[in-house]
Amino acid sequence: MPNNQFKRGELYSVINGMASTAVARRLQKNFRQAGLEITIEQWSVLYHLWKEDCLSQQELCNRTFRDKPSITRLIDNLEKQKLVKRTASKTDRRINLVCLTDAAKELQQLTIDLANQTMNEALVGVLREDIETVKKVFQQVFDNLI
Amino acid sequence: MPNNQFKRGELYSVINGMASTAVARRLQKNFRQAGLEITIEQWSVLYHLWKEDCLSQQELCNRTFRDKPSITRLIDNLEKQKLVKRTASKTDRRINLVCLTDAAKELQQLTIDLANQTMNEALVGVLREDIETVKKVFQQVFDNLI
């Protein structure tokens, strides 16, 4: 097997999970140490709702890159924790608009601070221009596969 | 999916693992189209066993970056599919050595070819030097967090 293909296989194991898993675990740990009960998956839903409240579940699928059943259950759990509320759309009765509760709005600043702190911990010793390269490569990978 | 884009100036998409998720989904799809029943998580275990057979479960934890219960259950499922076999270590009775079956050995070439093909699909238009930068950054992130 040609040597460069083997290298790409090695990159697969790098891209596929280890670094982002490490970041995600650290963020979850930082949430827990701050006394927050939410999962990072739930947080990623809240994150998009903080940017724009009352999105449909389908729109949350698109923005969080999850499928519909995943969003259904994430919203179920967020509703149990009284962080969001499903509201029927007035113009399309198929659609649930997912809206933040006041309790969720109070989590925004703290959790985003913790996320930024986590990224700072992760990126110690990494050059700013290299971060831009990573973003660029990830965008290209994403565009290639979607 | 118009909103599945990384936003410039933020790395939350890295936390969400969007690029690695996209690669993993594509690899899973390519496995399925080739008639292979294994999951990418199972494949990642086999991958390390092809490099070195008969590793302990703990060693598989270290190499695949998973915790012990995850490996226990991945090995359970791989054993059900007759792709690996647990063997008691002769020198330490706490240890299970996980060894490949002949059926698993036959999967090596095809699945690694599919992984390389998937990486080639993912990396169209990506510069070789940028790949090296990604590897370097990921290694640094990993070292920072572990």
Add this chain to the structure above:
DNA sequence: GGCATATAGTTAGTTATGCAACTAATTTCA
């Protein structure tokens, strides 16, 4: 209008992950 098709969301089944608590075997060291 009415039927075919597409879209929004839910449910069920299997696999995987994280954490905590557990058993069993080994090592440490007083």
Add this chain to the structure above:
DNA sequence: TGAAATTAGTTGCATAACTAACTATATGCC
């Protein structure tokens, strides 16, 4: 040597993922 600590692996519980199949509503087209 023997009790304490460590290590390897399993089990239980909760959350999350993907696929496929399902209901309900909306749209398109004749």
